[in-house]
Amino acid sequence: MRVLATYWTLPDHRKACLERAREALAAAGHDLRILPFGPHFPPAHPRPSSHRRFLIALASLVRESPDVLVVEGWSHALSWLVVLLRAAGGARVVVVSDSTALDHDHRRVKEAAKRQFLRGVDAAFAAGSRSRAYLVHLGMDPGRI
Numbered sequence: 001m002r003v004l005a006t007y008w009t010l011p012d013h014r015k016a017c018l019e020r021a022r023e024a025l026a027a028a029g030h031d032l033r034i035l036p037f038g039p040h041f042p043p044a045h046p047r048p049s050s051h052r053r054f055l056i057a058l059a060s061l062v063r064e065s066p067d068v069l070v071v072e073g074w075s076h077a078l079s080w081l082v083v084l085l086r087a088a089g090g091a092r093v094v095v096v097s098d099s100t101a102l103d104h105d106h107r108r109v110k111e112a113a114k115r116q117f118l119r120g121v122d123a124a125f126a127a128g129s130r131s132r133a134y135l136v137h138l139g140m141d142p143g144r145i
Contacts, residue, residue, distance in 0.1 A: 001030040004066035006057060006078055035060050054078060061089075068092045070125075073099065074117045083120035093120065098127035101134045115139050 003025060005018060022032040035057060057078050061069070069091050071079040083093055095118070115138050118124075123144045126132035132145050 001025075001068065002064065002066045003030060003032045003068040003070065004035055004061065004064050005032065005070035006035045006061070006082065007072045033064060033066075035064075065089065066091050068094060070094045070096060072096055074114055080117065083117055092122040094123045094125065095121045096125045096127075097131050097135060099134055100130040101137060102130065111138065 018032070018034055022034075025032045054077060058081065061082065069082050071082050071093060073079060073095060074097075079095070118135070118138055118140045121140075121144075124135050124140060126135055126145050132142075135145055136142050
């Protein structure tokens with residue numbers, strides 16, 4: 001199984017977590033590739049514009065043809081595009097969420113958009129019990145978290 005994780009940023013604690021996931025998947029015969037599409041490119045490369053980074057990430061998604069796509073929340077356009085286009089490629093989509101009911105402005109239109117986003121997701125990783133409760137509040141089946 002090929003797993004592709006897309007991330008806007010990769011702070012050290014997230015890198016360590018993904019490395020542990022990569023090792024566990026490799027032990028089971030699976031491959032985890034990480035696709036950072038945020039502003040953090042290697043120093044030897046010129047930093048592309050936001051639009052260019054988005055196109056680079058999109059091209060990578062098409063080229064990689066993963067079985068499972070892991071997206072970082074719902075706040076980035078690429079995450080939404082992955083959910084919208086996933087049916088075309090047949091990949092499963094997993095969202096990583098650290099949002100809770102306590103940390104953001106929860107206007108109806110935003111909550112409705114998040115609910116719609118979660119309808120296109122197969123599973124979720126929650127950062128803790130509050131994040132899990134928020135995902136359930138948004139309509140995600142607890143068995144998929």
